[in-house]
Amino acid sequence: MSHKHSRSSSSHDVTLREGPPPWLSSALADIARIADLPPGWDGYGSPQLSVQEREQATQLLASMTYSDLPAPNIVPVSGGGIQIEWQHCGRELELEIVVGAQEIIFLQVCEDGTTEEGSYSIADVNQTRALLDWLLVG
C-alpha cells in the first residue's frame, strides 16, 4: 500500500508518493542485460559487470521507494561499475557505483546548468535519499 508524506522545498510544498516506482522491473532487466555483456563489451577491454556490482545496483534501485521518481537510464562504465541517471524538471542526477570501492560518485546538474559532484559510501542510504529528494523537488 502506498502512502503519502509532504516535504517542503524553499518555494513550495511537494507531495511525494511512496511505493515501488513503476519502472523498477524494466530497470532490473536493464541491469541484467548489462551483466550479460561479454568481457571487452566497450571495445576497450573492460571487464564484465561483477556479481557484487550487479547486486549493489539492484539493491540501490530496490531501495528507491518514491513512485514519483522518473525512469532512469542505466549504463555500464568503462573499467567497471554502473551508472544510473535521471532527468526531471530540468535537473539531472547521475549516481555511479564504483567497482570495488563501496562508493557512489554523484553528479547533480541544476536547472541553470551549474553542477556539483562528490562521493559517498554506498551504505549511506540517507545521502541517496537526499539526492533523490533534490531531483524531485529541487
Add this chain to the structure above:
Amino acid sequence: MDDAPIRRVDDTTIPDSAGLWRRIPPSWIVLDKETGEWRLSSVAFIDRRGELSVELASLTTMEQSLARYPEHRLTEVQAIVFRERGYGVIPDPLPDNPAHALVSGKITKTHAREIARAAIWVILRRPSA
C-alpha cells in the same frame, strides 16, 4: 611510496583542432527524457582504470576503427575540448592500431558530461526500439 599514477605530459605536436575518435557501444546511447532524442551518456568519456583510449582521426579511417566492432558508433571530440579542461593528449600507438592515443588525467563527471555534449557523431546508428 607514492602510488599516484604518473601524469603523462600533453603532446603539443598534436594540434588543438585534431579530431579524436572514441568508439561508442550501443549501451552508452540513451534516450533523453526531456527532448525525446537519443544522446550520448557522459560515461562515454569516463574510464575508471585511468587514461581514456581514443584514436587520432588523421591516422585511421571509420572502417578501420569499427572493423572489429560492427555494432559500435563513432564520435569525434577535438583535442582542445580535453585540453581546455586540463587533460593531455598523448600518442600511444599499438601494434595493431597506430592511431591509438590516450587522454591523460582522471576525467571528472562534470567534464565527462561537457565532453559528451561537445562530441560530434561520425557514425550514428540509433538503437533499435
